[in-house]
Amino acid sequence: MATAQVLLHRFFYVSSMLSFSVNDTSMAALYLSTKLCETPIRLKELLNVYLAVIHRNRHLRGSHAFNVVVEDKSKQSQTSTMDIQKMLADFGYQPPPSHASIWWTMKDAICIAEMQILKRLGFNMQVCSG
Template sequence: MASRHLLNPLAPLGVPSPSALDGIPQELERDLRAYGALLVQQAGIMLKASQVVMATAQVLFQRFWFVTSLKHFGIRDVGMGALFLASKLEEAPLRIRDIVNCFSYLDALVAYCSSPPYPPASTFEAYAPMDYFATEFYDRKDAMVIAEMQILKRLAFQTQCGLPYGHLVNYLQVLELAGENDLVRRCWGFCNDLLQTAAPALYPQGTLALASIYLATRLSTPPIALPLEPVPWWTHFDTTEDEVVDVAEMLLRLYRQWGSDPRDAGAEDEGVKRDSVWKRAGRIPVTKAGVRELLAGDGSGDADRTPR
């Protein structure tokens, strides 16, 4: 167990996050975590970054919010910094100006596109980049570089990020489920979506993979039974039933909150799922000023509908 923790430093369970101590409601924190991770993922897709880069960036992003509050940093800036840092850690560096332009495009999309679905990534090719000598560009670039430095500083340079994908492949083979293509695709989708929750910073990557298998088998039609004899299946993978169920519940709560259907996870066409996600995203502040304004208002989310 200790070696797994060294590969993927984890936050203690049952301890309130800095955001919770600052009075940020759980639902708002889940929204901010999910939306920031979603921005990282979409920017990575548009920049043709590898899945490893995007997943590493999301793990760093989730981990960061266990050492600082969402009142002190904006999710957009930290998302940019995490993606920039992850691209260097995985030796596939992305250009600063490309990251800034991608996040600027996504901001504009959420602010002005009132009727999703989200357009294909190729639409970004037609996006007019901001003036590289403009104050806005320099402000965003500086914010990204500062966020990268803050991630390194506050995480004490603990940037090792274990990912669940290798465990998922091995576990599916052990359970003799690797040949079920639809099931494998859904498991992969659940692993991706779990990166939008706090789970990667709380549980070992193997537990995330097991929770994905648990959800996928339960949601299959008909459900696929996992072996409970001579011993329950999860005991073979150095975890407990409570841990698997807790991680699964974290993802299901996010789906319910965002109006998504868990059966869409890993589907080739996730248009319906993405539709509901971007509708809710327009109500979520991406800056620390927006978060503070939202908390000072009535809490309905109407105080900050557009990213600023």
């Protein structure tokens, strides 16, 4: 995660956030960081997790209890993990079928964003650890 963060920050240091999608670029930075840190993952696994997080956030935003808590800043600090667990109790995510076009659309977006990261950073992918 830290490597992906460094890549993302370096990329947006030299590029405008108006010119590139933050979502696509962040996914590409995370995918690229797994290649750099000797823990490569399959692109479909990354997309599946990313879609699940998007659906969970949409579910939480659509929840009436969550909207009330966010609107009232004084009560926001009183929200416990139990409240969030209650809101997520009826959340269910089913990944799209393997032949769905969303996989190809997202794959293409990540490949383009990955190439932009590499190009804008001059293929300098060294991230110091320590």
